[in-house]
Amino acid sequence: MEIRTEHDAAQHRFVLYVGEEVAAISEYFETEEQRTFFHTVTFPHYRGQGLAAVLTEYALDDTRTSGMTVVPSCWFVREFIETNTVKYGSLLTSAEPHA
Template identity: 55%
Template structure:
């Protein structure tokens, strides 16, 4: 399944597409070097294909490359980080742990 991810910084959003069709997105707030991911959605007709995980991995890697810390307010992003065996723990603010809700 071929996909592409677009970052729309002016909208504080990453989008994932299959062909020309929007399949999902991740919204965030950005302030003082921190991205707070508050909403990740896969559109119903595209669920079950791992697209949210592909998108979340991308947004976390993009955040790391940009020097951002992350607050996983979205349950999916939080659980993705928790299940990553520490791979993204360095992105969390010092007061934030993946298990906090």
């Protein structure tokens, strides 16, 4: 199973492909300083394989590289950061993970 992730900046989303098929997406709003992740979905055929976590890690790493902070409006992104606070907690716009 070939997995590929990419940042589709024009559509304000991160995409994970399995082969040539879109398997998961994470959408966001962006300002100069932050990304608000509001929707992450793994399509039914690909659920239960950890692909949303792979995509979220890629999106958060890209956000860090861009020098931005995160507002985790999406429950999945929020829980992912809460579970991985050592690595991603510093991306939050406040000290509270539920901000």
